[in-house]
Amino acid sequence: MQKTLNKPVSLEGFGFWRCDDVVVTLTPADPDTGVVFIRDDIPSAPKIPARLENRMTVERRTSLGIQNDGKTIVQVDMVEHLMAALFAAGITNCCVRVNSQELPALDGSALPYVDAINSVGTVEQPGERKRIRVTQSIRVGTDKSYLEVEPPKPEDLTSTICYELDYPHCSDIGKQVFSAEFVPDVLQKEIAPARTFATQDEAKVLQSAGLCQRVSPQNCLVFTGTGVLENQLRFPNECARHKVLDFTGDLYLGGIEWTGRFHGVGSGHALNCQLLEKLLQSVTRRQE
Ligand SMILES: [Zn+2]
Known part of the structure; x- marks a missing residue:
């Protein structure tokens, strides 16, 4: 429905x-x-x-x-x-x-x-929501930073994602991994609460360029290298979870609920949308 x-x-x-x-x-x-x-x-x-x-x-x-x-x-x-x-x-x-x-x-x-x-x-x-099972492996990105999807196993009813990031230059972000199933309960409780983040150096660059002037550590987690500025983490791997949140939102620009096994390494908005474009192309090809 x-x-x-x-x-x-x-x-x-x-x-x-x-x-x-x-x-x-x-x-x-x-x-x-x-x-x-x-x-x-x-x-x-x-x-x-x-x-x-x-x-x-x-x-x-x-x-x-x-x-x-x-x-x-x-x-x-x-x-x-x-x-x-x-x-x-x-x-x-x-x-x-x-x-x-x-x-x-x-x-x-x-x-x-x-x-x-x-x-x-x-x-x-009334009316069905669009659900499509991924039928071919697709990968976008480079060796260092990529996003890929594999077709689901026959028994899979929902999508899964495993996301990895590594911020060697900011040790309090460091290496993080988050794996989850795309079901409403997990999306609402485990992914939706994860907040956007920046390193303190990134925040300084943006604000000195005149951007984000009203943004405080209450709207964006700021990592100093020794901890989070004026805030507390909701999850130890909150940054990886936020990347999955962004991925979820970007993928929904297809208006489709995909079933597949997704895996991201250091990927972000650009790769999310490149993968979605290829997924949509694969569906069009199947229909031709
Ligand atoms: Zn975001």
């Missing part, structure tokens, strides 16, 4: 990058709508479907936009944490009304979205 929200629910905050105040309202949508962003601050209230073909290439985050003659006419930034929360809640149809170019940073995780969705509940709708 497809699913939407029982009723609208709003969250407020400020954008991580642009720092504008923002209100985002998740509203129910008809079957087969998918996830669609609507920029309420623009008089024509333009729509941006959350689909891979609308992805824009930006650093360290996932942005969507509509282009006309090579020019971006409307854009929405930082969609990945909300997309992961919608996937975790099994929501197939949702109109996301937002009054700024960027979704709120919140606590740097997808947990506030999950809590908001759970506070209003969901409702089933």
Whole structure:
């Protein structure tokens, strides 16, 4: 069955990058709508479907936009944490009304979205949600940093992911591994609460470039090399889990629930979207 929200629910905050105040309202949508962003601050209230073909290439985050003659006419930034929360809640149809170019940073995780969705509940709708079993191995990236998927074993009902990262230059991040099954309970409890992170050096570079001026260690875990600044970890491997959160949100730009065995090593948004592109191509080829 497809699913939407029982009723609208709003969250407020400020954008991580642009720092504008923002209100985002998740509203129910008809079957087969998918996830669609609507920029309420623009008089024509333009729509941006959350689909891979609308992805824009930006650093360290996932942005969507509509282009006309090579020019971006409307854009929405930082969609990945909300997309992961919608996937975790099994929501197939949702109109996301937002009054700024960027979704709120919140606590740097997808947990506030999950809590908001759970506070209003969901409702089933007619129509099947798209589920596809991966049938061929695909790998993107380099020897050092890559993302791959293998077809599921016959007995697999859901996807699994194993993610590894290594930050030798920041010993309090260090080597981390996280493995999980893609089921709602795990997504909501083990992945959604993991927060975005930066090393203290990265944070200094961003803020001295005039970005992220309102961001504090309460919106982004800051690793100093000897510990987390003014905050506490929710999980010892919270960074690896956050990478899986980003992966979950990016993969949902396909609008499909994949069944396969995923494995990432140091991968991020760019490789997430490259893998999704190849997965979608493999489905198109099968249908031809
Ligand atoms: Zn993230």
